[in-house]
Amino acid sequence: MSIPSLIGEAQTVLGTVSPDALGIILPHEHCMLDMSIWFAEPPTVTGKRVAREPLSLDNLWYVRYHPYSNIDNVQLLDENMAIQELMRYRLSGGCTVVDMTNVGLGRDPLALARISRATGLHIVMGAGYYVEESLPPGSNMNEDDIAREIVRDITEGVDGTGIRAGLIGEIGIKVWPLSEGEKTFLRAAALAQKETGGFINIHTGRSPNSPFEVIEFLDKAGADVSRVVMSHIDRTLFSHEDRVRLARTGCILEYDLFALEGWMPENIRMVYSEDEPTRRADLPNDAARVDHLIALIGDGFINQLLVSHDHNSKTRLCRYGGPGYAHLLNNVVPMMRRKGMSQEQIDVIMMENPKRLLTFV
Numbered sequence: 001m002s003i004p005s006l007i008g009e010a011q012t013v014l015g016t017v018s019p020d021a022l023g024i025i026l027p028h029e030h031c032m033l034d035m036s037i038w039f040a041e042p043p044t045v046t047g048k049r050v051a052r053e054p055l056s057l058d059n060l061w062y063v064r065y066h067p068y069s070n071i072d073n074v075q076l077l078d079e080n081m082a083i084q085e086l087m088r089y090r091l092s093g094g095c096t097v098v099d100m101t102n103v104g105l106g107r108d109p110l111a112l113a114r115i116s117r118a119t120g121l122h123i124v125m126g127a128g129y130y131v132e133e134s135l136p137p138g139s140n141m142n143e144d145d146i147a148r149e150i151v152r153d154i155t156e157g158v159d160g161t162g163i164r165a166g167l168i169g170e171i172g173i174k175v176w177p178l179s180e181g182e183k184t185f186l187r188a189a190a191l192a193q194k195e196t197g198g199f200i201n202i203h204t205g206r207s208p209n210s211p212f213e214v215i216e217f218l219d220k221a222g223a224d225v226s227r228v229v230m231s232h233i234d235r236t237l238f239s240h241e242d243r244v245r246l247a248r249t250g251c252i253l254e255y256d257l258f259a260l261e262g263w264m265p266e267n268i269r270m271v272y273s274e275d276e277p278t279r280r281a282d283l284p285n286d287a288a289r290v291d292h293l294i295a296l297i298g299d300g301f302i303n304q305l306l307v308s309h310d311h312n313s314k315t316r317l318c319r320y321g322g323p324g325y326a327h328l329l330n331n332v333v334p335m336m337r338r339k340g341m342s343q344e345q346i347d348v349i350m351m352e353n354p355k356r357l358l359t360f361v
């Protein structure tokens, strides 16, 4: 039931391209973004003041620790800044960026097209609703309605712009067990995948049980699990055994929080599990992420691994003292080599795997 004209092609905001032209790919980033749905009002008067300050050197460390408690930080609205930041990636050898910003996160197809032209990067745009709060208030859309919207975004384009999405995601799952609304989102994603031949990206819940529940649900809904990417593995599964168990389902494991080196916001990224909220687990740093990848490669899962930064706030950009989009290429790839990964293995993870997923089937 796939779309004949898309089979074998990747689809960027400027049209279809041969997958061989995609080069090095960042499979999970945000170029333009309004993440104010995650804004968390601080309880104290001082916190409320800082929440409304522009990001500056004076509050940079506070905001790094409380990234969702500063409104300026969770909005990437400046197209020119996006171009400058993304040029660093381009000049470091990058070629393609997947922009996961979909409905609820401020998706802006025309801006992405301009950024693509200005930077010369291939940019692939997401489709679907991020989390339940992204639905219009009072909406009673069912899975068929949502699937139809996703298919239209991929085949005709978004909001009359003619600019088409190149994947289904990121679909935001927040809780374990799944809510009814989340089940609707997942059934819609499975339907849209069957119709378009695109791949699905899941923003998984924080419980270590969440990715397993999502995969089982998608499988039953008829999705092609080998074309489902589970994002944020670094903050979700804290044992190699769990990661191997997930890989055995056939889905893709995405380490997409590279450059988060440990300055984690309390209560946001360190809760081990919704059902066990007092138990804490430390997020790995980049060196540990690479060790996890090497262990998974050793167990035969190299074709199921992706790496990215998921830059979703100003503190993550070079302009604000952050790592920027070239961090993986400039700092992590040399570390991968130093830790014993071959160039061939690095190419599989940074080029071949995302290329395979971005190619419609």
Ligand SMILES: [Zn+2]
Pocket: 028, 029, 030, 100, 170, 310, 312
């Ligand atoms: Zn994301």
